[in-house]
Amino acid sequence: MFAKSLGEDGAELRPLEPWQAEELLAHMDRGREFVGQFIKFPDRATDLESSRSLLQSYAEKAATDTGRIYGIWTDGTLVGGVLFRTMDVAMGVAEVGCWLEPSAAGKGLVTRAARMIIDWAVEERGIHRIEWVVASENAASIAVARRLGMTKDGVLRESYLHRGKRHDLEIWSVLAPEWRAARQPS
Secondary structure, rough: OOOEOOOOOOOEEOOHHHHHHHHHHHHHHHHHHHHHOOEEEEHHHHHHHHHHHHHHHHEEEEEEOOEEEEEEEEEOEEEEEEEEEEEOOOOOOEEEEEEOHHHOOOOHHHHHHHHHHHHHHHHOOOOEEEEEEEEEEOOOHHHHHHHOEEEEEEEEEEEEEEEEEEEEEEEEEEEEEHHHHHHHHO
């Protein structure tokens, strides 16, 4: 297994795998309502079996090169993560997603982790378009998209039903040439 440093604060990015289902469940239990405000992810990991199943689905995506999931750890504790919810290498398109428990919010962890996996997708896998799909009310996630240099492509009005409420979804993206240009030292 590998661990990539996310900076001087000791945070690390590592793959999340099925054998870590218990750790994922404990993490979700700490932040379920916060994480679940806008995404269904915590509703898919409600007990050990469903947590393992969720991680197994991403192990299968990794095996078929259609997605990946990574955890963010601080001081040895899983506090959030980033993922490629979808990844179509032939088309050169991938959707990045994220989540954090409340104790980890506001520290730049998601931005740093997303940069790392986007760099990998663009440079190693040849992905041309990285997408970020976010509920319009999710100001924190929109701020990450902006920090990543993404452009707002549009809004899908009331297209996302979550916990009984319809949400507008914003589509943000960055293209590989834009990503590379922004990563060059000035």
